[in-house]
Amino acid sequence: MRWDNLSDHPAATTADAALFGADAVTTRTFDTPEFRGITFHEVRARSVLNRVPGASRMPFEWTVNPYRGCTHACVYCFARKTHSYLDLDTGLGFDSQIVVKVNAPELLRRQLASPRWQGAHVAMGTNVDCYQRAEGRYRLMPGIIAALRDHANPFSILTKGTLILRDLDLLLQAAEVTDVGISVSVGFTDQELWRTVEPGTPAPERRLDVVRTLTDHGIGCGVLMAPVIPFLGDHPDQLRATVRAVAASGATSVTPLVLHLRPGAREWFMAWLGRYHPHLTRRYERLYADGAYAPKWYQRRITRQVHELADEFGIGPARGGGSRRLAVPSRAPEPRPSDQGPTQLTLL
């Protein structure tokens, strides 16, 4: 395993080499049902604020990611590729070999206090989910949010984890002094699809309960409707059911994002497709023939449908009038012409 390559961003691996030393790694397993089969690699990071390469394409420039790998185990997760930089497996290894930056809270507090830090927005949940199950044990996020609160530093969180509600009081405190944006990812409400394609995540309804709770407490919360999965989650009735449920949760916005299949995720997803929906394999090969993204006509169609449904169900800024702070700008980046190049937003 290559512990000198723990940067979140492939383009930054040279600059960030030696962020960790091999002597700083402790490997643990826990014999509880929740963590059976999971290996945790605890590391002491030397830096926790990551600058996003090519940030002009993204609505944020700085990220904090206390974990690598994700037990939520979404088949389509394109952060899978980042496990290969550690010489770890991007399939089951991504789901079960979790790197934990155990000193992330103290390190962030120190870095925020540096005279060189200008107080830029910090985005979390952009690589892997910071409220995945491991967070229940390691409890890194309370210290991270407290550090951001104490420095009145604006931040946003994108998550599928209901565990975020554990930190509701801290989020409310932070929202008193700075901009806090929360976005929850719910690509569909289809139960069967959820169980097979996002096997480690809380159910979509539970995630929408998070939206409702945050909104009820005055923290505006948007929904990133991601991914919309072609031929499995894109039927008009499915889109309608999802947007209706999103509206009922009180979300301030809904932003659709069609599945994309970059290297690392593509192989894993296509193997899954071959097992569960083999009749769709050829259709996928045609739809994604040009690379990681579905054709623009398809993306535009989904976006238009979702926006029309959002209008019909009354999702929009007017619904968020009671929010204390802004919802996270969860707008997805425009499709890139090639599969390469760093893009940090996962399909959380």
Ligand code: SF4
């Ligand atoms: S898509 Fe998000 S929640 Fe799912 S495995 Fe990837 S990082 Fe985790």
